[in-house]
Amino acid sequence: MKKIGILSLVLLLLTGVLAACSGGGSEKSSGDSTDEEVKLTWYMIGTPQKDTKDVMKEVNKYTKEKINATIDMKMLDWGEYNDRMQVITTSGENYDIAFTSSWANNYALNARKGAFLGLNDLMDKYGKDMKKLIDPAFLEGAQIDGELYAVPANKEVGQQAVLSFNNELVKKHNLDISNVNSIADLEPLLKVIKEKEKNVTPIATFDAYLPFDSILQEELPFAFRLDGDTDEVVNKYEEEITMETLKTMHEYYKKGYIQKDAATSTDSWPLETPNWFVRKEIYQPYAEDVWSRSAGYEIVTRELHEPYIFNNSVTGSMQAISATSKNPERSMMFLNLLNSDEYLRNLLDKGIKGTHYEENEDGTIKDLPARVENYNMPSFAIGNQLILKLYEDDPKDKWEKFEEFNKNSTPSPALGFYFDSNPVRTEIAAISNVTSEFSPALLKGAVDPEEYLPAFNKKLKEAGMEKVLDEIQKQYDEWKKKQ
Amino acid sequence: MHVLLGSFAFMCIFPFLYVIIISISNEQSLAENGYQLIPEQWSLDAYKYLWDMKAQVLQAYGVTIFVTVVGTFLSVTVISMYAYAISRKQFKFRKQFTFIAFFTMLFSGGMVPFYIVMTQFLDLKNTMWALILPMAVNAFYIIIMRTFFLRSVPEAILESARIDGAGEMRIFLTIVLPLSIPGIATIALFSTLAYWNDWFNALLFIDDPNKIPLQSLLMRIENNMDFIKQNAMLSNQNSAILKSIPQDSARMAMVVIATLPIALSYPFFQKYFIKGLTIGGVKD
Numbered sequence: 001m002k003k004i005g006i007l008s009l010v011l012l013l014l015t016g017v018l019a020a021c022s023g024g025g026s027e028k029s030s031g032d033s034t035d036e037e038v039k040l041t042w043y044m045i046g047t048p049q050k051d052t053k054d055v056m057k058e059v060n061k062y063t064k065e066k067i068n069a070t071i072d073m074k075m076l077d078w079g080e081y082n083d084r085m086q087v088i089t090t091s092g093e094n095y096d097i098a099f100t101s102s103w104a105n106n107y108a109l110n111a112r113k114g115a116f117l118g119l120n121d122l123m124d125k126y127g128k129d130m131k132k133l134i135d136p137a138f139l140e141g142a143q144i145d146g147e148l149y150a151v152p153a154n155k156e157v158g159q160q161a162v163l164s165f166n167n168e169l170v171k172k173h174n175l176d177i178s179n180v181n182s183i184a185d186l187e188p189l190l191k192v193i194k195e196k197e198k199n200v201t202p203i204a205t206f207d208a209y210l211p212f213d214s215i216l217q218e219e220l221p222f223a224f225r226l227d228g229d230t231d232e233v234v235n236k237y238e239e240e241i242t243m244e245t246l247k248t249m250h251e252y253y254k255k256g257y258i259q260k261d262a263a264t265s266t267d268s269w270p271l272e273t274p275n276w277f278v279r280k281e282i283y284q285p286y287a288e289d290v291w292s293r294s295a296g297y298e299i300v301t302r303e304l305h306e307p308y309i310f311n312n313s314v315t316g317s318m319q320a321i322s323a324t325s326k327n328p329e330r331s332m333m334f335l336n337l338l339n340s341d342e343y344l345r346n347l348l349d350k351g352i353k354g355t356h357y358e359e360n361e362d363g364t365i366k367d368l369p370a371r372v373e374n375y376n377m378p379s380f381a382i383g384n385q386l387i388l389k390l391y392e393d394d395p396k397d398k399w400e401k402f403e404e405f406n407k408n409s410t411p412s413p414a415l416g417f418y419f420d421s422n423p424v425r426t427e428i429a430a431i432s433n434v435t436s437e438f439s440p441a442l443l444k445g446a447v448d449p450e451e452y453l454p455a456f457n458k459k460l461k462e463a464g465m466e467k468v469l470d471e472i473q474k475q476y477d478e479w480k481k482k483q
Numbered sequence: 484m485h486v487l488l489g490s491f492a493f494m495c496i497f498p499f500l501y502v503i504i505i506s507i508s509n510e511q512s513l514a515e516n517g518y519q520l521i522p523e524q525w526s527l528d529a530y531k532y533l534w535d536m537k538a539q540v541l542q543a544y545g546v547t548i549f550v551t552v553v554g555t556f557l558s559v560t561v562i563s564m565y566a567y568a569i570s571r572k573q574f575k576f577r578k579q580f581t582f583i584a585f586f587t588m589l590f591s592g593g594m595v596p597f598y599i600v601m602t603q604f605l606d607l608k609n610t611m612w613a614l615i616l617p618m619a620v621n622a623f624y625i626i627i628m629r630t631f632f633l634r635s636v637p638e639a640i641l642e643s644a645r646i647d648g649a650g651e652m653r654i655f656l657t658i659v660l661p662l663s664i665p666g667i668a669t670i671a672l673f674s675t676l677a678y679w680n681d682w683f684n685a686l687l688f689i690d691d692p693n694k695i696p697l698q699s700l701l702m703r704i705e706n707n708m709d710f711i712k713q714n715a716m717l718s719n720q721n722s723a724i725l726k727s728i729p730q731d732s733a734r735m736a737m738v739v740i741a742t743l744p745i746a747l748s749y750p751f752f753q754k755y756f757i758k759g760l761t762i763g764g765v766k767d
Contacts, residue, residue, distance in 0.1 A: 047707075048692040065630055074690040079706025087687060091599045268711055 034068040040334060042073045043053070043088070043098040045081040045105075045381055050374035055351055062344055067333040080220035081105060084284050089115045096325040097335065099381055101149050102312040107320070108418040109143070111149035117322040117328055118147040126332040131340035131382060135406050144331045145380045146417045150320035151335050154384040156284040156402055157314060158307030158409025161209045164291065167298035168272055169193060169200065180302045186278060190257045193277045194369060202257040204269040204276035207443040208245045209304050212236045213412040215472060217417050218312075219439045220431065221460060222419075222472055225363065230413035230481065233472045235465060237457055246453065249445030271295035272443075283307075285401035286394070293393070305407040311418065315354050317381050338382040348382055351375040364392040396432035417479045424471045428462030434459045499742070506530070506735035513731050529736035530698075532729060539692075540740070546611075547696040551678040554615040558674045559619055563667060566628030567655055571694070572638075582631070583621040598687060613688035614696065618677055624670050631666035632659065681746045697741045704734060 060070040076084050085105040100107045133165045138152040161251045175189050190202040212223035223236040337344050350357050356371035386399045438456040441447045508522035569581045607613040644654045685699035
C-alpha cells in the first residue's frame with residue numbers, strides 16, 4: 001500500500017514535468033529574412049527609469065520599421081546585475097542580448113563558458129555599418145582566441161589615470177601643479193593644504209597608481225609590467241616600484257594627508273562637496289569639464305601616465321548575444337543599428353525630443369528636467385558614444401578628441417590575452433581572500449609597507465602564488481606564439 | 484533579575500532607536516561628526532525626500548502589504564489543512580505525506596533548479612505569485628501544526644461531531660480551527676514576518692519596477708552602495724550611478740518606515756504567541 005502511494009505520487013510529478021517541458025514550443029530562428037516579427041529580450045545594467053516604457057515605444061516603432069523586431073529592455077540595477085545575470089546564465093534562460101564587461105557579468109568568463117555566441121560571422125554579415133565606426137583596437141583587443149563574443153561600445157579605448165585637483169584651492173594658495181607627474185610630487189602641495197585648510201582632507205582616499213597591466217581584478221597580484229621585461233608575469237606586490245609608491249602613500253598617511261579610516265572607509269567623496277584637494281580618476285577627453293560641471297567648481301587634471309589599452313579598457317562596456325537566443329541574426333541587426341544609427345542611439349540615450357531634451361538650431365541639445373528625473377541612462381553602457389548628440393556646452397571637437405585619444409593609446413603587452421583561470425581556481429580563491437585582507441590598507445597608505453608587504457607576500461606564497469604565476473606564464477607563452 | 488531583563492530588552496531596542504535618531508538628523512551634521520546619539524541639528528529632510536518619491540514608496544508599500552496579506556492567508560490555509568490531514572490517524576497515507584514534507588527540510592534542489600522551475604516550468608517571472616508561492620508552505624510549520632492538532636484537539640470531540648453528522652470539512656472549520664487559534668496565530672505571525680521581510684525572491688524574479696516590495700527597494704540601495712565601493716573608478720565617471728543612492732539619513736528613514744508597521748503589529752499577536760509556541764514545540 002505504501003509503495004503504491006509513493007509510486008502514484010512520482011507518476012503525478014513526472015507527468016507535471018513532462019507537460020511543462022512540452023509546453024515550450026521550439027521556434028525556428030528566422031535567419032536572414034525579416035518577414036516574421038520577433039521580440040528581442042535585452043538585459044541592461046542601470047537603475048530602472050520611470051520613462052523607459054515611453055521611450056521604448058518610440059524605439060520599437062523604429063526598429064519594427066527597420067528590422068521588423070521589437071525590443072523588450074529589462075534594466076537591472078547596478079548592484080544586482082551581476083548576480084541576476086549569473087542565475088539567468090546558469091539556468092539557461094532564453095534571452096537575446098545582455099550587457100557584459102570586465103566588471104559586471106564578466107565577459108571573458110562567460111565567453112569561455114559558452115554563454116555568449118561567437119560573433120565573427122554574424123558581424124561580417126549584419127554588422128557592416130558599425131564595423132566601420134568602432135575603433136579596430138576594440139574589435140581586436142576584445143577577441144578571445146580569435147573570436148569576438150560581444151560588441152564593444154565605441155568610446156575611449158585607452159585607460160589613463162590622472163590626478164585631479166580642486167582648482168579653487170590651487171588658485172587660493174597659488175600652488176603650481178604643472179610639475180606634478182607622480183604621487184611623490186604632491187608632497188609640497190599637500191603640506192600647504194594641510195596647514196592652511198582645516199576643513200579639507202588633502203587626499204580624497206584612492207588606491208595608489210601602479211604601472212602594471214593586471215590579470216583578472218585590479219587589486220590581485222598577478223600582472224605584467226608595462227616597461228622593462230614585459231613578457232614575464234610578476235607578482236606586482238614584490239616589485240620595487242610598488243614598495244616605493246606605497247612608502248610614499250604611507251608617509252602621507254602618517255602626516256595626516258589621508259583620512260585616518262582610509263582602509264575601511266566607504267566614503268564616495270562626492271564631487272559636490274569641496275572638502276578634498278586631490279583625487280585619482282580615470283580620464284577621457286574633456287573629462288575635467290564634465291567633472292567641473294557636476295562639482296559646481298573648477299577641476300583641473302595632471303596625467304600620471306600615457307593612455308594604455310588594457311583588456312579591461314576594451315571590455316569596459318559591451319553587448320553580447322546569448323547562446324540561448326532564438327534570433328541571433330536579428331539581435332545582430334539591432335546591435336548594428338544601435339551602434340551606427342544616430343537616431344536610435346540618441347533616442348535610447350537622451351530620451352524623446354521635446355520631452356526629455358530640446359534641440360538647438362546647430363544640432364546641440366539641452367536636457368529638460370524630465371530627463372534628469374525620469375530618464376537618466378548610463379550612456380557609456382549602451383553603445384557607440386561617438387554618434388551621440390553634443391550638449392550646448394560641450395566642446396565642438398569632443399568626438400574628434402576621442403578619436404585622437406584612441407590613436408595615441410599604446411596597447412599593453414598583454415592586450416588580448418585572456419587568462420583561463422579554471423586550472424587554478426582554488427588557488428585564486430585563496431589568493432583573493434589574502435588580497436582582500438591586505439590590499440585595501442596597503443594601497444591606500446594606511447599601513448607601513450616595509451612591515452606589511454613582506455607579510456602579504458609570504459601569505460600569497462602559502463596560498464599558491466607560484467602555481468598560478470606558472471599557469472599564467474604557460475598560457476601567455478602559448479598565446480604569444482600565435483600572435 | 485528585572486534589571487537584567489530590562490537591560491537586555493534595551494539592548495534589543497537600542498539599535499532601532501538609533502536608526503530613528505539618525506533618520507531625523509541633519510545630513511550636514513552627519514557628514515561632519517558621523518553618527519551621534521544626540522545630533523547637533525535635527526531635521527526632517529529625510530522624510531521630505533521620501534515624501535518626494537512617495538509614488539515609488541507607496542507602490543512598494545502596496546506590493547508588500549498585498550503580498551503579506553495574501554501570502555499569510557494562503558500559507559496559513561495550506562499549512563493548517565496539510566497538518567490537520569497528517570495529524571489524523573484515519574488518513575491512510577499519513578506517513579508518506581509526513582515524509583514528503585519532512586524530506587524538503589533536509590534536502591533542497593538549490594537555487595538554480597528553483598529558479599528554473601519558477602521561470603521556465605511555472606512561468607512566474609514578474610508576477611506577484613513569484614513573491615507569494617515560494618514561501619507559502621513551510622515544512623517546519625507543518626510539523627509544528629501537526630503536533631499542535633494532536634495535542635489540542637481531542638479525538639473524542641471529533642467522534643461526537645461525526646456522530647452528529649458533520650462532514651470532514653465542517654469538522655475542520657467549525658471545531659478544529661477555533662480550538663487551535665494559538666497555533667494558527669503563531670504560524671500566521673511567522674508567515675507575516677517572513678513575507679514582510681522577504682527581498683530575495685524579488686531580486687530573483689522581478690524586473691518590473693512597479694512590482695518591487697519595500698524591502699527589495701532598500702536592498703537595491705544597499706547593493707548599489709556595495710557596487711560603488713567596489714567600482715569607485717566607474718562611478719566617478721558616471722554620475723548616474725551616484726544619483727541612485729540616497730543619503731544616510733534618507734536610508735535610515737526608509738528602514739524606519741519599512742520596519743515600524745511590523746514592529747507595532749507584534750503586540751497584537753503576543754497573547755497567542757506565548758501559548759502557541761510551547762504547545763507546538765513537543766514532537767511525538
